[in-house]
Amino acid sequence: RKEVEQDPGPFNVPEGATVAFNCTYSNSASQSFFWYRQDCRKEPKLLMSVYSSGNEDGRFTAQLNRASQYISLLIRDSKLSDSATYLCVVKNTGGFKTIFGAGTRLFVKA
């Protein structure tokens, strides 16, 4: 079983739609959680950290459920520019072992 699992997609949604991605992790001792965004043939970039109480950044909302060991990302009012691969990232005890999920591809269409 992979340490971090994501649905690879692709998710094809129209502009303006709301889309949600989930990610599960296997290590209950994981401490820190992030969503990164990766555009085609580009480097990953941090989208947002995920806090225990949930957090929002504009149209993006991240949630953490430690009991069920999953993280979610909700994108509201999707834009064409949101088309990318979204990587779920988990940092384990000690803070130096960072596990990247394989990513979920999103296509937003006009």
Place this chain on the structure above:
Amino acid sequence: DADVTQTPRNRITKTGKRIMLECSQTKGHDRMYWYRQDPGLGLRLIYYSFDVKDINKGEISDGYSVSRQAQAKFSLSLESAIPNQTALYFCATSDFSLPGGRSYNEQFFGPGTRLTVL
């Protein structure tokens, strides 16, 4: 100018050749990392370094070696390249910060090196 740079950006080589990928950063970060990315597998850590005198193996270090020449430079070598080392390679840096901040251990990636081993 980019904060994390990688050279070369693309490389095609033959089985058995020695290859060096270079990474430089101007962010002043102590921590540097080398990852490879393969379709469907996500990023996997090859080596990481927390300062110039610290080198650690990641989950897939076999067939690779690294050198931390200075705080700003971290090189990855393939001593004898093989076809299954064909991948996209990323260098990344991070700084240490207290948890709770948005940039807690955020990693900053270079643009990647696409390596093909024939």
